[in-house]
Every structure is written in structure tokens, then in C-alpha cells.
Amino acid sequence: MHPYDKYQSQITQALSYPDNLRPKRLHEIKDELESLKNREIIMGSLKTIGMIAFMVFFWKFSPTKAGPMPPHHPPSPTDPISSSNGRVIRGLLLAAAAILLYSGGKNYFNFQKFNVLIRMLKRDHNI
Numbered sequence: 001m002h003p004y005d006k007y008q009s010q011i012t013q014a015l016s017y018p019d020n021l022r023p024k025r026l027h028e029i030k031d032e033l034e035s036l037k038n039r040e041i042i043m044g045s046l047k048t049i050g051m052i053a054f055m056v057f058f059w060k061f062s063p064t065k066a067g068p069m070p071p072h073h074p075p076s077p078t079d080p081i082s083s084s085n086g087r088v089i090r091g092l093l094l095a096a097a098a099i100l101l102y103s104g105g106k107n108y109f110n111f112q113k114f115n116v117l118i119r120m121l122k123r124d125h126n127i
Contacts, residue, residue, distance in 0.1 A: 004113040007033060011117065026127045030118060037114040044107035047100045054097035058090055 007029060014025040121127040 003036065003110070004117065007114075007117055011121070023125075023127065026121055026125055030121045030127050033114050033118050033121075037111055037118065040107045040111040040114065044104045044111065047104035047107065051097045051100040051104065054093045054100065058093040058097065 010029055011026070014022055014029060017025055
């Protein structure tokens with residue numbers, strides 16, 4: 001069950017509480033939603049920063065020109081990254097950036113849904 005649905009059902013349940021308990025429970029739900037909304041903002045921001053970092057590394061490993069032929073001796077740690085390894089690294093970085101973009105989008109979507117519930121509580125119930 002998505003947290004949005006969980007909190008929507010909790011709000012529905014709280015509306016059936018007696019008049020003296022209803023505002024307290026609605027305030028508790030609103031406070032929980034505010035903290036979840038803030039968490040979604042932070043996580044979405046961190047994922048966006050991570051995606052940007054992956055893209056910077058992606059461009060760093062992008063081929064700008066054809067390098068010299070690889071030496072015929074065994075590779076040493078100081079040799080430049082071979083083009084096949086560079087392609088693998090670029091592919092992994094691009095995949096990681098795409099995953100972070102998708103995940104950050106989900107955070108933004110959750111943030112919007114929590115915002116709708118908070119606005120509804122403020123508007124309809126003066127919480």
C-alpha cells in the first residue's frame with residue numbers, strides 16, 4: 001500500500017472520531033505528512049545531485065579524440081583506461097544516472113501527493 005493511500009485512509013478514519021478527539025488525530029496525521037514531505041524533498045534533492053555527479057563523470061569518460069594505439073606490453077596502473085573499459089564505465093554511469101532520475105521523479109511525485117493531503121487538511125478541516 002502506498003503511503004498516500006495509507007494516510008488517506010487514516011484521515012477517513014479520523015473523521016469518524018468523536019468531536020473532541022478528531023482535531024488531535026488530524027494534527028498528528030498532518031505532522032507525519034509534513035515530515036514525510038520534507039524527507040521526499042531531501043531525498044529527491046540528493047538523487048538529483050547524485051545524477052549530476054554521475055553525468056559529470058560520464059562526460060569525463062567520454063571519448064574526445066582517438067588515443068594512440070595501446071602499447072604491446074602488459075598494462076600498468078598508470079596507463080589510460082582502454083576504450084572498451086571506458087565504454088563499460090560510461091554505460092554504468094549513464095545507467096546509474098537514469099536510475100537516480102527515475103527515483104528522484106518518484107520522490108517528487110510522492111511529495112506532490114503528500115502536499116495534496118496536507119492542503120486538504122488545512123482547507124477542509126482548518127488543521
